[in-house]
Amino acid sequence: MTEFTLKDRMAMARQKMPEQEPVERRGNFTEVNLGFTAELAVAEAQRCLMCRRPVCIEGCPVGVQIRDFIGLVAEGDFDGAAKVIKLDNSLPAVCGRVCPQEDQCEGACVLGRKDKPIAIGALERFVADYERLNGIATADAPPVSTGKSVAIVGSGPAGLACATDLARLGHDVTVFEALHVLGGVLSYGIPEFRLPKEIVQAEIIQLEKLGVTFTTNAVIGMIDTLDDLLGEEGFDAIFVGVGAGLPRFPAIPGENLVGVYSANEFLTRVNLMKAYKPDAETPVYDVTGKTVAVFGGGNTAMDAVRTAVRLGAAKASIVYRRSEAEMPARNEEIVHAKHEGVEFRMLANPVEFLGNEEGVLTAMRLQEMELGEPDQSGRQSPVPITGSEWVEDVDMVVVAIGNSPNPLLQKTTPDLEQTRRGTLVADGVTGRTSKHGVFAGGDIVTGGATVILAMGAGRRAAVSINDYLNTGEWEIEPEAPLVG
């Protein structure tokens, strides 16, 4: 390998990931980002300064040994790089695609000071894909059993991360999923063009090889309560990672008209039930040639509007009540949406949906907003401008203004303490809840957040669950955080 000086490395250009052309991808559901080639990956990895104190790792919620794996990529040892990543991240092909790296590892990268941090996400993705596509993924052999069993409720990112670490420690892990497909939001929420479902399934197969048992169609809280799991089912501990799955609606007239969807329903029909395929059994509102408005400014809103474009909408817009600067969506998603022809309409908010005598949506009444004082989130709050309302035609609306925690589990578990917002009360580090033997993490604790934060919570809880299983002690001093 050529030796580069620090100066050489700093002079190199950040490699750009190839992607499908917007004109082309508007008409298909295949992945937008195409991934680095081996040459691009090596070239990008060679830019890494190999910092003595790699701050990028501090930016990673699961503490991937970023410097080490990038060093191996630079040497062309992709297999070795994959092994390093998997020490800390059980879903690298997923995280390489959907993590907000710009706010985490890449946001911390010292090269970022010159506005060109190492493309860590793209490299992680490359390594994970290389391993999968070349069939070299060797799952760890299931370790010697500890004889302890853990029930994981929910097969989304938090549950899968927790399951991995516990299985590696030799615990007997069973994951319960309410739907007929595993993966939680990775399967029903994030679209195929951003996260192909075969990748999610491939990562789950790795966990099965590790000895994790998966049970679908198991709606915990209904078929078994948490007490049943700890009691007659004989589990020694439970991790609750059920996510925040109850869609919020704006509580305005007309929100129940046909043609008004929650983002969850729209995306579930298209992703989980494959309604984008012509022969699908599950229908979705036909938007071919129609006008679609998506309300919200997060990644889910971007997923929904870009899905509508692919389903053939003639006009698809994001309608957001603040300005673009306040949008919580990743910049990459916003840019991709714009390139695909999505119109961004800022400082507008719906006040009413209007329909015909058949109960079908035909129009929406919007009002103009302006930015006022900062609110609790620290962002300037949107304030309606009086007398600014107008009506315009629309055929389909998707409401993507966030989710509340699903109360299904709490209803049957009264001793599980929750906040006024309906999230579970759990220690931020250990994940321990008010109920003996029950841990929780991910969106059910934090409210809607990201895949990687949920995975971080799942991993921290796994450490704490392991301690609990080994010592039997429930009341403990908070653990040191896993990362940073």
Next chain:
Amino acid sequence: MFNILEARDLAPGVRYVRVEAPKIARRRKAGQFVIIRATSDGERIPLTIADSNAEEGWIALIVQGVGKATKTLNRLGAGDAIPDVAGPLGMPSRIERFGTVVSIGGGVGTAIAYPSAVALKEAGNQVISIIGGRDSSYVLLEEEMRAVCDEVYPTTDDGSYGYHGFVTDKLTDLIEEGRHLDFVLAIGPIPMMKAVAEVTRPHSIETVVSLNPIMVDGTGMCGGCRVAVGGETKFACVDGPEFDAHLVDFELLAMRNRAYAGFENTRLDEMDQECDRPQLLPVVPGGSA
């Protein structure tokens, strides 16, 4: 996979399907439902649990073949299996000692009302059952109802069997005869449930209906099943499916249930064409029919 233990016709296009599901059989209460998929690429559809046996480990579903998913399910028989059954879902029926209650079932709705009628009887109520059907072939579960109810009145729209008239006509008769009614449970087509609500409203008889909106996940995640009850948006899957009949917006429910009528017709046409072909697509366990 979930094995089908028994499947037989109850009425034209209506099947009784008994499915092996030991855990659901143990947990379920009257009024709850399951979400099933009849084939590995099938739609998720909600079906109310009509009966169960915890010891033998089965649940019974009464399936009216209206769309592709239900018609596919209705082509299966004993020995076949279906890939997914999730439940029990929804809130159980409110079972109390009300006094005199009327259980009204319209068509396949009778099968859904049956477990609640049993539970209401067990709770010490005087139970009157009105079983409505378009004609005699749609008067379901009369024998079963007679075994648990104090009085049973079959009614038919065409007068081919029992009382000639709608279930609401029989209900009105009971009220006009001066019978004191404390509680009414009505399950059937939307126009029937709406009509029952209008009969009992002026008499302030507490009335509950079981709603059947379109659902996807059945666990509160999609919000597709939202209904308006007393001006508030509710999710039928987690807040229901039973609601106060006097507060339900039935027009909205009917309109929302028509959302995919066009799509469904296309799928049914395709299905009919497939049937015309000689045995190209045999019914196999879990396969597509």
